[in-house]
Amino acid sequence: QWDRVKKRLRAELGEDVFTSWFARVDMEGHTNGTVRLSVPTRFLKQWIQSHYSERLMGLWKNECDDIHKIELTVRGAIRPRPASAKPAARPALGGKTADMRPIQVNDPVGLRATSPVPAMMGGRAGRSDLSSKDVLEGASLDPKYVFESFVEGESNVLALAAAKQVAGGGVVTFNPLYLHASVGLGKTHLMQAIANQARMAGRRVLYLTAEHFMYRFVAALQAQSAMSFKDTLRSIDLLLIDDMQFLHGKQVQQEFCHTLNALIDGARQVVVAADRAPAELESLDDRVRSRLAGGLVVNISEPDFQLRRAIIEDRMRAQQRSYPNFTVPEAVLDYVARNVTSSGRDLEGALNRLVAHNQLTNSPVTLEMAEITLRDLIRAAEPRRVKIEDIQRIVSKHYNVTKADLLSARRTRTIVRPRQIAMYLAKMMTPRSLPEIGRRFGNRDHTTVLHAVRKIEELSKADNGLAQELELLKRMLDA
Ligand code: ADP
Ligand code: MG
Incomplete structure (x- = not known):
């Protein structure tokens, strides 16, 4: 069973991450619904507990229904130091607090000095000393993530402009640049577009996910190499940390804070991305948070229809390079853009399915085919569909009109405004087109609907009371 769980984990996490955290986890036993696992260090125990306990639990439950608890223990004896490692001559990086100690165990992640530490640093196995070149290799960059393939829209125009400015490498104007958006x-x-461009321009760039940062921090403690992680971090021109929300742990955050300060004070650029605003990163140290908020904070909001449409069209063109006979009719592009509303990833997923279906069955992409092929994607993306009837019912009740x-x-006037609000909400909350909404509102023309939508948008910008009312109505409809 444990072997099967491990296999799943490996598949889910990828070889590097799996090896880093789970290679040295042993199964000790399994009694009364409790699975007992052991790990070599306390640090590893905490890391697995805070990052993987749910996933582990889920996988175990798949194997065996009645498991309700996973117990992690630290294996008693610390293995003898490998001969190659010298004793720690200098204090560990960052904090020198008492709880630093468990990390200073010779083999903190449970890896031997020759085991896959370097896998994440460019795949050179069997080396415990990191040359400065190794150290500069962060997470690998995907060459397809460049500015040219990023589609601009209203929701990301600021983020894109800021990213380009940072990538250009002129004067450091906002530091750090903090990008946040949902998945x-x-x-x-x-982030990778910035990294790719800056690297092309010959700048020293380090792109890391928070998880890599964490891992590198530990690996540096372990390797005690000539060039410490700290020095490395401070010798670069541009540091990018992705998925900042995963940066847990006091020592790591302290080290990150030092790095941040050193780089910013030295006019080196730092870019951070996270799934939420700095103020909402609860687990983060106050000083780090305020430093992060002190640069430029930019949000990328949900893509609007136009942007979604543009992304799919862009992806369709990209697919056409491999499959020249693959075409998606306008109506289907519209359909996907209107219905797959959650994220860029789902849009790509949708298009990939259309390509697959088209290539495998040799049948053209039609609206009908798209509806069937994408059914679950659309349902998953929109857990609850708001109906125009619901909107009419709630709005008339709220404003006391029939x-x-x-x-x-x-x-x-007392009727015109609620009617406009209802039409506005219908446009915002349902995938219906303007003519369709018009038809459902007493056979009005689509320009009337458009006028209503614009009017309410305009009014709500100026009138906070109205904006709040709209929020309230939306919440009632979402519930
Ligand atoms: P995040 O890191 O915010 O979760 P990603 O950058 O991984 O999101 O984006 C998910 C996918 O959607 C990627 O393949 C990305 O290329 C694509 N994508 C998202 N937004 C855009 C955009 N504006 N233009 C082009 N592709 C996009
Ligand atoms: Mg991401």
Whole structure:
């Protein structure tokens, strides 16, 4: 069973990450619904507990229904030092607090000095000393993540501009640049585009995920190499940390804070991406948080229809380079853009399915085919579909008008405004087109709907009360 769980973990996490954290985890036994696992260090125990306990639990439950607890223990004896490692001559990086100690165990991650530490640093196995070149290799960059393949839209225009400015490497104007957005909205794409461009220009660039940062920090403690991680970090021109929300642990955060300060004070650029704003990174040290918030903080918001449409079209073109006979009719592009609303990743996923279906069955992409092929994607992306009827019902109740009034031709002010609000909400919250909404509101013309949408948008910008009312109505509809 443990072998199967490990196999799954390896598949899910990838070889590098799996080896780093799980290669030295042993199964000790399994009684009364409790699985007992042992690890070589306390540090590893904490790391697995805080990062992987849910995933482990899920995988174990798959194997065996009645497992309800996973117990991690630290194996008693510390293995003797490998002969190659010298005793720690200098204090560990960053903090010198008492809880530094467990990390200073000779083999903190449970790896021998010759085991896959270098795998993450460019795949050179069997080396415990890191030359400066090794050290400069961060997580690998995907060559497809460049500015040219990033589609600009209203929701990311600022982030894109800031990223380009940073990549250009002129005067450091905002430091750090902090990008935040929910998953799939292009953070990693932008980060790597910056890294790729800066590297091409010959700058010393280090791109790391928070998890890599963490790992490198530990590896540096372990290797006690001539060039410490700290020195490395401070000798680069551009540091990019992706998925900052995963940077846990006091010592690591302290080290990160020192690095941040040193780089910023030395006018070196730092770029950070996370899934939330600095203020919402709860587990982060206050000083780090305020330093992060002190540069430029940019949000990437949900893509609007136009951007989604542009991304799919872009991806379709990219696919056409491999499959010249692959085409997606306009109506299908519209359909996907309207219905797959969550993220860039789902849009790509949707298009990949269309390609696969098209290539495998040799049948053209049609609206009908798209509806069937993408059914689950669309359902997953929109757990609850708001219906125009719901909107009409809630709005008329809230403003104390009848539904008949909403659909009527009456032009009294007390009815016009709620009607416009209802049309606005219908546009915002359902995938319906303007003509369709018009039809459902007493056979109005689509320009009337458009006018209503614009009007409410405009008013809500100026009128905070209205904006809050809209929020309230949206929440009632979402519930
Ligand atoms: P995040 O890191 O924010 O979770 P990613 O950068 O991994 O998101 O983006 C997910 C996928 O969507 C990537 O393949 C990316 O190329 C694509 N994507 C997201 N936004 C855009 C965009 N504006 N233009 C082109 N591709 C995008
Ligand atoms: Mg990402």
